[in-house]
Amino acid sequence: MPHAYADAVHALAALVPPGRVLSYGDVAELLGGGGPRQVGAAMAAAPADLPWWRILRADGTLAEDLAERAAPHWHAEGTPRRGTRIDMAAGRWQPDDAGFAAIDGLAEALAAEAPAPRRR
DNA sequence: CTTTTGACAGCGT
């Protein structure tokens, strides 16, 4: 399934449990490739059923229009907040063994199709 | 090949 980075990003986002969050940078690091911007680009094409509100900026915020639509979800899931923004220190998802295993699989699958660091 | 553009991150002021 030679698909792309975007699929890996979406898959990882789907692993994040309710009430927990990850920053774009965290996602990039966990997948072992690309960067925060690349993750953001992938999220822009997120499927309607994806819990996109669990992936946010490193400072616990989101683009204004998105934050507006995300707030209800955060409230419903009991995501730790600090004022209007999310408390990253408390809400950051810390994968358990099973989580790491799943992430590992994604990272590997990704590396298998995007290993060629060819000149650009 | 160069420039522009993103649901970004860090650091300095």
Place this chain on the structure above:
DNA sequence: CACGCTGCCAAAA
């Protein structure tokens, strides 16, 4: 705490 600038990665023009 708020801005502004620089750094990053990949894709598109």
